[in-house]
Amino acid sequence: MSAPQLKRWLPWAILALLVLLIVWRMLYLGTVSERFNAAFFARAAIDSVKLGSLYALIALGYTMVYGIIRLINFAHGEVFMVGAFATYFLFTITPYSLPGGIALAIVMAYAAMRVTELFRGSMRDPLVLGVGVVAVVGLTWALTSFTWPFWAALVGSMLATGVLGLTIDRVAYVPLRTAPRNSLLITAIAVSFLLQNVGLLAFTNRQTPFRPDTPLNDPFTLVVAGQPVLTNNLLVAIPVITLVLVLALTSFVTRSRLGKAMRASAQDAEVAQMMGVSVNKVIATTFLLGSILAAAGGAMWGLNFGSLNQPATLGILPGIKAFAAAVIGGIGSLPGAVIGAMIIGFSENFMSALFPRTPTFQGVTEFKDTFAFVLLIIVLLVRPSGIVGEDLSEKV
Amino acid sequence: MALHQTPTAFDDVDPRKRVRNVALTFVAIGLGVLVLMLLESIGSSKLTQSLALFAIWGVATVSLNLINGTLGILSLGHHGFMLIGGYTTGLLILDEAARARILTSARSMMTEESLAISVTSMLRSLGLDALTTPETLWVRFLIAIFLGGLMAAFAGLIVGIPSLRLRGDYLAIVTFGFGEIIRLSASTRLFAEYTNGALGFPGLTSEFGKSIWWTFGVLAFTVFVISKLKFSSYGRAMQAIREDEVAAQAMGINLAYHKVLGFVISAFFAGVAGGLWVSWLGGVRLDFFLFQLTFFFLVAISAGGTGSITGVLLGTALVVFVRQYGDPLEQTYTLQQWLAFAGGALVLMAALAVLFRSLRRLRPRFHWSAGVLAGAAVLAFVIAAIDPAFLEGTFRGFGMRAIFLSVLLIAIMVFRPEGMIGRNEFSWAMLLRERRSGPTDEERGQDAWLTNPVLNPRGTDVDPEAGPQKPTAPGRAAARELDADWDEGVDEASRDGTDGSRAPDDGPDDGPDDERRR
CATH class of the missing domain: 1.10.3470 (ABC transporter involved in vitamin B12 uptake, BtuC)
Incomplete structure (x- = not known):
């Protein structure tokens, strides 16, 4: 078989082999104990889909930013963390006092204006200004007068976190647009470390319960092969919300004017600039959208696990796993990020499902967190362009 | 004539100075040991x-x-x-x-x-x-x-x-x-x-x-x-x-x-x-x-x-x-004190920004960012002064050292990516402010060959004994002349109009230009 043919078939052969091995292992486990029935693996699959959707929301931010400015935005995991805590504070400690409410309302209104601007093209557009005015007044009223339901907290946190993304870009990355890429990466690490410690200082330094009063948490029983699998509405809600957000993002990127500018900048920022694209604005938009998605991911992460880790550790592992997902799928590609996230989600859950803690198998689940790194390194070494990505080999 | 046998213009340390440098190094090591003993004896x-x-x-x-x-x-x-x-x-x-x-x-x-x-x-x-x-x-x-x-x-x-x-x-x-x-x-x-x-x-x-x-x-x-x-x-x-x-x-x-x-x-x-x-x-x-x-x-x-x-x-x-x-940063203070500290730090930052811009002759000297800092400082002071009752709670600056270091790193990357001393190393010549007879690293990278009799037998108007200097105008003229002879060119920098000399503000070395192109 010739080399190109081999190159085409080998991944599929490996995949088929992997699937066969997994099925064989599942059947084998079924013979070992009653516990490992269809419902057991259905639960693992459900958890995988949920986790994969959450990783996808984070991975999209990584992939968009890397696609345009070739920066591994280390701070993205911390943006996700801030999104989770912002949601928490919006549904627990509302109503706010008037000064706090006004300040928060201004922040959120600014994000709302930026989001409206994506469709209108200018901050001076009457609709954008109108949204701003209405949002400041409305949000101030809402923040100071009643406890927010979960969905409102989710939207509010997405807006507030969007502003955080814009701020990070403006303060730390804009001055370094022409700097060597290593400086940019070091700055990103510094921003990440800063946000971790500010989070510790400003939010809390311990595990936080995250149980909003929302129908999404209601129990829901699924019947698989005659056996009930107890789960909750999140099974549907997380993938659906993710799907809606991803579709909205994809249609924005493929259809709108700014989306076209985004794709142009990803292809070649310099030429795009020459063609009249405001690359800085495109990058700011990327940060805005990425942070909004990460905040949604953070809020649902809290819902899914029922609690939030302390701020210094919450963002790191999901962030790095989502980055691994983005690389596996092919960095710079939106569908690639989702595919990669699902791969990470499934591998993580099935590693513990296929190799449960038995006297003979002690070690495998302990390598759950390590596995994402191993996968990342293998993909980078073997196929740096990922599953669907284009070749990113460096030009000399 | 084999190139490697020839003493070149780059070989700048003369043997007597080398002996002196070694002696100075030993003296410095001895002094260092003494200082350490002294510090240890403080107990x-x-x-x-x-x-x-x-x-x-x-x-x-x-x-x-x-x-x-x-x-x-x-x-x-x-x-x-x-x-x-x-x-x-x-x-x-x-x-x-x-x-x-x-x-x-x-x-x-x-x-x-x-x-x-x-x-x-x-x-x-x-x-x-x-x-x-x-x-x-x-x-x-x-x-x-x-x-x-x-x-x-x-x-x-x-x-x-x-x-x-x-x-x-x-x-x-x-x-x-x-x-x-x-x-x-x-x-x-x-x-x-x-x-x-x-x-x-x-x-x-x-x-x-x-x-x-x-x-x-x-x-x-x-x-x-x-x-x-x-x-x-x-x-x-x-x-x-x-x-x-x-x-x-x-x-x-x-x-x-x-x-x-x-x-x-x-x-x-x-x-x-x-x-x-x-x-x-x-x-x-x-x-x-x-x-x-x-x-x-x-x-x-x-x-x-x-x-x-x-x-x-x-x-x-x-x-x-x-x-x-840095542990004073992490202790518990009242919010009023924190605000006052923050105001002081902001004032300092604004002052430094103005100083920096005027030293670098940047205009306007009062950039809007200094204005924002100063405004925030005033706000902090006003809140701290007017309403003591508003901020009686205490607040522990948990993790402030890490925050300080990360802010420092961001600031370094933004304002001075080459760090305190760039890529320069300590040397006795540097400490004694000795002028090197050889070219600086920058000249080495660009038109240094002009001053090297081996590489440029035609000679130039640049006097190799004159110490460190930017290529002078006749030197550049020679470069252009040679450039015309030599189709492959000398160096991109001497062709694109900047004459290879950077503005002094540019810092000693901010990474290879190639990085920017990628």
């Missing part, structure tokens, strides 16, 4: 500990700088190498009492066989019983940190291999991944036999880690080896790789060999630093080797000057100072 344990910490972290940063600065690869896995060195040293020098305690403890995961591993038992099996007495503990410690370094060097070999295929930020993330893999796997059951899981081994001797003499001795050895390496042909090759990999390869430099060599040597010293670090801490635990360790080293390197050993040590001193003496 403040915090001071000696901080000095020891400076030396230990100095070993780590100088070795990290070999990869990050000399080789130009951003490595983020140094905490992993230190972990390997630390755990190896810890296991090897643990004393019998501590071993017995671990073995009898119910939660311990170590077995009798793993606990039998020690330098003592190795020496016994070699028949060197004389070295197993309590008085010769220092020999065993030396062997232990050496073996720890070797283990880490082996890990460095493995981590270095991806560097052959990957570049830039992908490589950085792979080194980060390796560091985290090392850290995460250390606690798993697979390795718990040797690492004792999350418990680690308490009760290590701090005799060496907290001794100034040991740590500074190791630091001096590290600096000696790494600076020798940096200025050897290996180091020059590494620097060539840093500047342009493709060009270096074209000049016949073996990329794979030099990169892996850099990783292995750096990892070795990281392992040694890890061994000293656990001795300083008096125990081994997983959370002594978090990523934040590498982050602090990055701050030190960037603050001092990436690529410069002198600069890195300066940066390490800064970071260690903040870590050891």
